[in-house]
Amino acid sequence: MDYRGVFDNVFGLQLWIAAGVFVLVTGLLLGALVLNRARRRDKLPFARSEHNPIELAFAVVLGGAAAFLVWLSLSTNHRLDYGDTRAVARDSSLPGGQQPVRIDVTAFQWCWGASYPGSPARVTGTCDSPADRPVIVVPQGRPVEFALTSRDVAHAFWIPELAVKRDAYPDHVNTLLMTFPGTGQWLGRCSEFCGTYHQNMDFFVRAVPADQYRAFLQTGTLPAGAAA
């Protein structure tokens, strides 16, 4: 089945449906308020049971909780979109200069591939066995922008230990900016059920020092004895 274009349309459709629901609910609310105000106040059934201080406190607590949740969502989204790049020393000798290092990641049923713009290096794997998991090599200490897409259905790029997750859709590029302050290797998975072998879609992200990363970009393989 051809899914081209479907996901971009879903985003637009979702926006229009949400906007319609918002207008409907706000309209009903305002209508009810205006109609009630039009009646004489002492005829209202709840006029005698009003308790303004309690209602005000209730509104402040609920409003505060809502504002806190919105702030938490926005700041988490911002961290995922732009990363925490302040504490990271930038190495302008890597491709892209001071810009984040871009890595194109493609999900497919049922594994992952990655390529590096301007480099012949390719990350492949079949995910058929634990020994054949793709290893996405990233530079340590540099902002890395994963450009995520899919060849077929919706998948999700997830590194549980680092608490990052972002959807990978066909015909659409989602970006995820992050930095790896130290070297190391982390297990990644697909967190969107995507078919029969969804659970096999494990991969690794391996952060290496800048010189090893440069060697990887040139040769497509890590030097022997590279940090794992």
Ligand SMILES: [Cu+2]
């Ligand atoms: Cu998947």
